[in-house]
Amino acid sequence: MSANKLKERKKISCPVEYAVSVLSGKWKLRILYAITKQSPKRFKELEREISGITPTMLTAQLRELERDGIIEREVFATVPPTVEYRLTAFGKTTAPMMNEIKNWGLLLKAHQAGNNGNEIS
Amino acid sequence: MSANKLKERKKISCPVEYAVSVLSGKWKLRILYAITKQSPKRFKELEREISGITPTMLTAQLRELERDGIIEREVFATVPPTVEYRLTAFGKTTAPMMNEIKNWGLLLKAHQAGNNGNEIS
DNA sequence: CTGGATCCCTGAGGATACTG
DNA sequence: CAGTATCCTCAGGGATCCAG
Numbered sequence: 001m002s003a004n005k006l007k008e009r010k011k012i013s014c015p016v017e018y019a020v021s022v023l024s025g026k027w028k029l030r031i032l033y034a035i036t037k038q039s040p041k042r043f044k045e046l047e048r049e050i051s052g053i054t055p056t057m058l059t060a061q062l063r064e065l066e067r068d069g070i071i072e073r074e075v076f077a078t079v080p081p082t083v084e085y086r087l088t089a090f091g092k093t094t095a096p097m098m099n100e101i102k103n104w105g106l107l108l109k110a111h112q113a114g115n116n117g118n119e120i121s
Numbered sequence: 122m123s124a125n126k127l128k129e130r131k132k133i134s135c136p137v138e139y140a141v142s143v144l145s146g147k148w149k150l151r152i153l154y155a156i157t158k159q160s161p162k163r164f165k166e167l168e169r170e171i172s173g174i175t176p177t178m179l180t181a182q183l184r185e186l187e188r189d190g191i192i193e194r195e196v197f198a199t200v201p202p203t204v205e206y207r208l209t210a211f212g213k214t215t216a217p218m219m220n221e222i223k224n225w226g227l228l229l230k231a232h233q234a235g236n237n238g239n240e241i242s
Numbered sequence: 243c244t245g246g247a248t249c250c251c252t253g254a255g256g257a258t259a260c261t262g
Numbered sequence: 263c264a265g266t267a268t269c270c271t272c273a274g275g276g277a278t279c280c281a282g
Contacts, residue, residue, distance in 0.1 A: 015226030016154040016219070022229060024147075026275070033137040043244055054276065059245055069236065080243040081282080093228050097221040098137070104218045105136030108143060111211050115190065147255070164264055175256065180265060201263040202262080 019097075022068050027053050027061045029101065032091075035071060036098050040084035070094065140218075143189050148174055148182045150222065153212075156192060157219050161205035191215065 012018045034049045065071045070091040076082040133139045155170045186192045191212040197203040
């Protein structure tokens with residue numbers, strides 16, 4: 001997200017839009033969900049857990065989450081390098097929301113399964 | 122969202138990713154939030170409430186929400202035309218999630234206000 | 243292992259004009 | 263009022279290569 005976008009964000013009044021401005025991004029919620037489930041988490045663990053993501057994108061989205069104060073990064077001077085990501089105190093406030101999103105995802109899936117024998121029709 | 126994307130959706134296992142696949146789109150959550158707060162809602166009311174959206178985009182996103190079984194559309198043969206949008210029974214299951222998203226948006230805003238006298242630094 | 247730096251591309255999003 | 267039809271832009275996302 002550009003610096004310009006950051007300035008735009010300050011003008012937002014709608015709380016939902018405000019939340020979206022921080023959570024949008026193809027992988028943000030999945031990353032957040034993965035770290036919420038188990039923390040801390042290493043870079044490689046995240047990469048494995050979030051199928052389809054590339055290291056480049058993972059890095060980019062992690063940086064934004066970090067910049068927004070939701071996660072923090074700890075580097076260990078080991079060989080090979082180790083980096084752990086965990087929720088900040090503020091990041092933990094996303095837990096109820098993440099939980100509801102997960103629950104609704106499950107509801108949605110069940111609902112669609114109910115509606116769709118649409119392979120046939 | 123293309124028909125191809127719909128097929129892709131069936132492969133998704135992660136509930137969060139599944140929810141995101143339906144809710145992603147720049148205006149989806151704001152539309153949903155607006156209809157959740159007060160239902161039914163007319164096209165023009167939505168357009169007014171969601172600042173920045175164009176009629177074209179509003180239509181497109183409403184169609185997707187309708188196709189996904191979250192909202193429904195009722196047309197009245199009046200002059201001028203009237204169209205009302207409301208949550209479906211399933212759409213109402215988004216309420217707890219929407220509420221948490223809104224709450225977190227408020228938290229986030231308060232949090233950033235706390236961190237940022239960064240105009241000066 | 244954990245990324246940074248580049249370049250490229252697609253499709254979501256937007257602008258405009260028109261209509262029942 | 264509530265859309266549809268077109269066309270076009272641009273930035274988010276991805277691929278690739280390189281490095282501490």
